[in-house]
Amino acid sequence: MPLIQVDMFKGRSEEQIREFVAAITLTTCRVLGCSAGDVSIIVRDIPRSRWATGGVLATANSPPP
Amino acid sequence: MPLIQVDMFKGRSEEQIREFVAAITLTTCRVLGCSAGDVSIIVRDIPRSRWATGGVLATANSPPP
Amino acid sequence: MPLIQVDMFKGRSEEQIREFVAAITLTTCRVLGCSAGDVSIIVRDIPRSRWATGGVLATANSPPP
Amino acid sequence: MPLIQVDMFKGRSEEQIREFVAAITLTTCRVLGCSAGDVSIIVRDIPRSRWATGGVLATANSPPP
Amino acid sequence: MPLIQVDMFKGRSEEQIREFVAAITLTTCRVLGCSAGDVSIIVRDIPRSRWATGGVLATANSPPP
Amino acid sequence: MPLIQVDMFKGRSEEQIREFVAAITLTTCRVLGCSAGDVSIIVRDIPRSRWATGGVLATANSPPP
Numbered sequence: 001m002p003l004i005q006v007d008m009f010k011g012r013s014e015e016q017i018r019e020f021v022a023a024i025t026l027t028t029c030r031v032l033g034c035s036a037g038d039v040s041i042i043v044r045d046i047p048r049s050r051w052a053t054g055g056v057l058a059t060a061n062s063p064p065p
Numbered sequence: 066m067p068l069i070q071v072d073m074f075k076g077r078s079e080e081q082i083r084e085f086v087a088a089i090t091l092t093t094c095r096v097l098g099c100s101a102g103d104v105s106i107i108v109r110d111i112p113r114s115r116w117a118t119g120g121v122l123a124t125a126n127s128p129p130p
Numbered sequence: 131m132p133l134i135q136v137d138m139f140k141g142r143s144e145e146q147i148r149e150f151v152a153a154i155t156l157t158t159c160r161v162l163g164c165s166a167g168d169v170s171i172i173v174r175d176i177p178r179s180r181w182a183t184g185g186v187l188a189t190a191n192s193p194p195p
Numbered sequence: 196m197p198l199i200q201v202d203m204f205k206g207r208s209e210e211q212i213r214e215f216v217a218a219i220t221l222t223t224c225r226v227l228g229c230s231a232g233d234v235s236i237i238v239r240d241i242p243r244s245r246w247a248t249g250g251v252l253a254t255a256n257s258p259p260p
Numbered sequence: 261m262p263l264i265q266v267d268m269f270k271g272r273s274e275e276q277i278r279e280f281v282a283a284i285t286l287t288t289c290r291v292l293g294c295s296a297g298d299v300s301i302i303v304r305d306i307p308r309s310r311w312a313t314g315g316v317l318a319t320a321n322s323p324p325p
Numbered sequence: 326m327p328l329i330q331v332d333m334f335k336g337r338s339e340e341q342i343r344e345f346v347a348a349i350t351l352t353t354c355r356v357l358g359c360s361a362g363d364v365s366i367i368v369r370d371i372p373r374s375r376w377a378t379g380g381v382l383a384t385a386n387s388p389p390p
Contacts, residue, residue: 001334001376001383003263003302007107008327012357014244018252020356025250027352031345032337040300041247042202042263049079050108051326054101055090057083058326066181066188067138068328068367072237074131077162085161092157096150097142105365107328114209115238116131119231120220122213123131133198133237137367144309148317155315166314170235172198172267173310179339180368184361185350187343196311196318197268204261207292215291222287226280227272246261253261274374278382285380296379302332303375 002028003040009058010045017043067093068105074123075110082108132158133170139188140175147173197223198235204253205240212238262288263300269318270305277303327353328365334383335370342368 004024012020025039048058069089077085090104113123134154142150155169178188199219207215220234243253264284272280285299308318329349337345350364373383 001300001332001371001378003300003332005330005332006327007330008357016357017244020353021247021252022250023352023356024349025247027348028345031348032333032341036249039247039249040261040263042241043245043247044241045245046107046109046326049082050110052086052090052104052106052108053326054104055087057086066176066183066365067136068365070135070137072131072133072135073162081162085158088157088161089154092153093150096153097138097146105326105328111131111237111239114212115240117216117220117234117236117238118131119234120217122216131235133235147309151312151317152315155312169312169314170196170198171312172306173312174306175310176367176369179342180370182346182350182364182366182368184364185347187346196306196313197266200265200267202261202263202265203292211292215288218287218291219284222283223280226283227268227276241261248261277374281377281382282380285377299377299379301377302371303377304371305375 001038001040002032002034003042004028005042005044007044007046007051009051010047012045066103066105067097067099068107069093070107070109072109072111072116074116075112077110131168131170132162132164133172134158135172135174137174137176137181139181140177142175196233196235197227197229198237199223200237200239202239202241202246204246205242207240261298261300262292262294263302264288265302265304267304267306267311269311270307272305326363326365327357327359328367329353330367330369332369332371332376334376335372337370 021041025036028039051058086106090101093104116123151171155166158169181188216236220231223234246253281301285296288299311318346366350361353364376383
């Protein structure tokens, strides 16, 4: 607690994910005044073929992130 | 906003998913009076071996959807 | 199954919610070929002060939905 | 209803998952006084490389569960 | 980890919730072989007017749980 | 996309929430290389009486966050 669940497009590198969870945890602790051990993060990789905005799947669109 | 998260059994065709997000978005806009660009949909494919009703996984049951 | 979880701004009328779940269920059954009894929908009312886009809470913005 | 969504590390055996959903459903019914058919459970397998505590992914740590 | 998120109808007593999280944690540890401290549970109270099955809100139906 | 859903204990000030979503969005954009407008954050306030670790609700414990 806090618990942070993140849905993002599949395709980020392992290095990006590692940096992301480290940075988000730091930011959370700084702003909310909790300790790092209290922050859990789950990242879910969502294929572009399963995420729609405006009724259209992201598949057809732009290149990877 | 609205954000719609849908869990369904794995196995739908890409065409069904595409039609589903288009139709759900239309319905949402019509009833709630928002614009299509405001509607996000995430579809999660759940294996039958990870979904239980009445304490029993769906694995053993009926054929694909 | 399918399970549909919807986050939307607080403030819709009960009548809108009732119409929304009925219409979404119909649409889902028609497109995915499931029966109505298989569709569960949970609607979560999110205050505008708890939903941010672009780093800004929706509080300050436009009027109710 | 109740709906139970469980995130756990990938790597449990099918037998463990089967026993888990059966046991959780029984426990739920006993304590909340509902019938088994009312309990739905979705299990999501999360790779260790997508779950962080204290800003660190679980990847580097201990062996499977 | 595991993380267990439970949606249930509003209206359970504090005592039921307390017993529920204790029992679910015990069951989880026994079956999955994890330690109690690894199990987090979040319970969300859902009003009957926000949960639909078969396109119909639970509002009109049976009495509290 | 990314979509960030955060469960935290009820009781943070509006100012903390505002700073939190701004800072998390900045961090996300910097690490993942997306633009701020692509980041949505939903914050859910969870009462301590609905969050358990180790089978025990957080109610009885320490003071607010």
